[in-house]
Amino acid sequence: MNTRKLAFLIILTALCLALQIIPRLPNVEFTSFFSFFVGLMEGAMVGAFFGSFVMLINGFLSPWGFGGLNIPFQIVGMIVAGVLGGVYRRFTHDISFSARFSLETAVLGAFIALVYDLITNLGFGIQLILAGEGSSLALFTVVAYGSFFSLVHIVSNSVVFGVLFLPLVNALNSLKVGGSHWSKKERLYS
Amino acid sequence: MVEKRTFVFVMLATIVWAVLASTFAGYYYLQNRNNAEQLDSAQNSLNRVASSYSETANEYDLLLSEYASLYGSYSYFTSSDYVTLMPHLGSLIANFGKNWTNLFAQEDVNKTYNQLLSDCEALLKKGNVTKTDFGNLLSEYYNLFNLSALRELGRSISEATTLSVNIETNYGNGTVEWHNETKVPAGYTLFKLTQETAVTEYSYYAFTEPGHVLVDSINNKTTYTDPSYAGGYSWIWYYWSDGEKTWVSGPVGCDAWLLRNGGIYKWNYERWSYP
Numbered sequence: 001m002n003t004r005k006l007a008f009l010i011i012l013t014a015l016c017l018a019l020q021i022i023p024r025l026p027n028v029e030f031t032s033f034f035s036f037f038v039g040l041m042e043g044a045m046v047g048a049f050f051g052s053f054v055m056l057i058n059g060f061l062s063p064w065g066f067g068g069l070n071i072p073f074q075i076v077g078m079i080v081a082g083v084l085g086g087v088y089r090r091f092t093h094d095i096s097f098s099a100r101f102s103l104e105t106a107v108l109g110a111f112i113a114l115v116y117d118l119i120t121n122l123g124f125g126i127q128l129i130l131a132g133e134g135s136s137l138a139l140f141t142v143v144a145y146g147s148f149f150s151l152v153h154i155v156s157n158s159v160v161f162g163v164l165f166l167p168l169v170n171a172l173n174s175l176k177v178g179g180s181h182w183s184k185k186e187r188l189y190s
Numbered sequence: 191m192v193e194k195r196t197f198v199f200v201m202l203a204t205i206v207w208a209v210l211a212s213t214f215a216g217y218y219y220l221q222n223r224n225n226a227e228q229l230d231s232a233q234n235s236l237n238r239v240a241s242s243y244s245e246t247a248n249e250y251d252l253l254l255s256e257y258a259s260l261y262g263s264y265s266y267f268t269s270s271d272y273v274t275l276m277p278h279l280g281s282l283i284a285n286f287g288k289n290w291t292n293l294f295a296q297e298d299v300n301k302t303y304n305q306l307l308s309d310c311e312a313l314l315k316k317g318n319v320t321k322t323d324f325g326n327l328l329s330e331y332y333n334l335f336n337l338s339a340l341r342e343l344g345r346s347i348s349e350a351t352t353l354s355v356n357i358e359t360n361y362g363n364g365t366v367e368w369h370n371e372t373k374v375p376a377g378y379t380l381f382k383l384t385q386e387t388a389v390t391e392y393s394y395y396a397f398t399e400p401g402h403v404l405v406d407s408i409n410n411k412t413t414y415t416d417p418s419y420a421g422g423y424s425w426i427w428y429y430w431s432d433g434e435k436t437w438v439s440g441p442v443g444c445d446a447w448l449l450r451n452g453g454i455y456k457w458n459y460e461r462w463s464y465p
């Protein structure tokens with residue numbers, strides 16, 4: 001990874017953290033989107049690291065309060081988003097502006113939100129079990145009572161993935177082209 | 191032929207829909223179950239109230255019949271010495287005690303009952319019982335009977351209903367203490383509420399009606415009377431009138447005032463003077 005890529009990733013991390021820790025609607029988030037994007041651009045490992053790092057900090061600074069025992073589950077949930085970005089990269093060779101591509105990313109956004117919610121609900125369920133609730137009832141209860149929040153998360157993630165993914169890829173391409181232009185100039189004067 | 195990639199994404203979308211639909215089904219199942227449990231619980235409470243009410247009504251009717259019978263004997267009694275009716279009154283008081291034993295846990299009812307017993311004994315010792323003496327005793331019993339019937343009904347309702355009340359204690363020195371949203375059973379009086387929210391001392395006066403209790407001190411703040419008896423400091427109670435939007439001075443003794451849900455009450459330590 002070269003310095004420019006690292007700088008870009010650091011900027012994305014800062015942007016993602018800022019979006020994550022400012023007050024926002026419950027279950028409307030951009031971290032899974034950025035984790036998936038980083039996974040797609042830089043591979044599953046980097047995407048997973050990006051997601052886990054952001055969620056670790058979010059666990060302590062979230063506007064919804066300290067994550068507590070659920071932090072590891074949030075981290076795992078976001079690792080899944082990063083890894084899926086890397087997996088998608090393997091099967092996608094040409095990213096083009098099309099309704100079909102937007103639809104694909106929207107479905108992926110919904111799927112990632114669902115998996116993330118199931119994992120974090122599992123975390124809450126385990127906390128309830130530790131507090132003395134029956135295991136199957138605890139898991140069933142958290143999943144059932146989390147359904148409205150899951151719906152908000154899935155819909156918002158579909159919209160975020162479907163609408164923002166292509167413009168972000170486009171912006172990154174422009175950045176790369178612009179970067180090459182300035183690199184050449186620098187070489188001219190050196 | 192559907193492209194493999196399209197099929198995968200359709201499958202992913204279907205999985206998302208299926209899982210989400212299942213969680214919503216689970217949510218509605220849980221809600222439905224909770225609602226059914228709450229309805230069952232409410233129905234059980236109502237059944238308990240109905241059953242308790244029936245018992246209370248039976249006891250009330252029984253005691254009222256006995257009283258009516260004695261009152262009839264008293265009204266049409268021809269002799270000047272009513273001492274022959276005294277055993278009937280004794281039996282009436284004893285039956286009252288047997289039927290409503292649980293009311294004796296309420297100090298004011300207990301004291302009124304004991305007062306009635308001692309008045310009865312005093313009259314028997316006196317020997318000659320006049321129409322006025324017997325009538326007074328009968329009236330004393332009837333007052334206690336009515337008060338107890340009301341309390342007993344309150345107790346039966348309290349099995350299903352809890353009241354939420356607010357009470358303020360103003361010590362007159364700038365210190366004001368609030369007990370907000372205090373939960374009490376239906377049928378509670380202001381006196382019982384005061385006893386539960388503060389250390390209370392009181393005096394019992396058999397002759398005052400309605401209510402026999404005068405509060406002497408709340409949380410060790412004691413009432414005071416000038417040596418000249420021309421003034422002093424007392425604990426006066428008020429209730430908040432929602433209609434008039436003002437505090438209204440308590441019209442009866444605090445042990446006779448039944449609390450209402452959402453009611454706001456106040457004890458004020460204040461100066462009085464006479465005349």
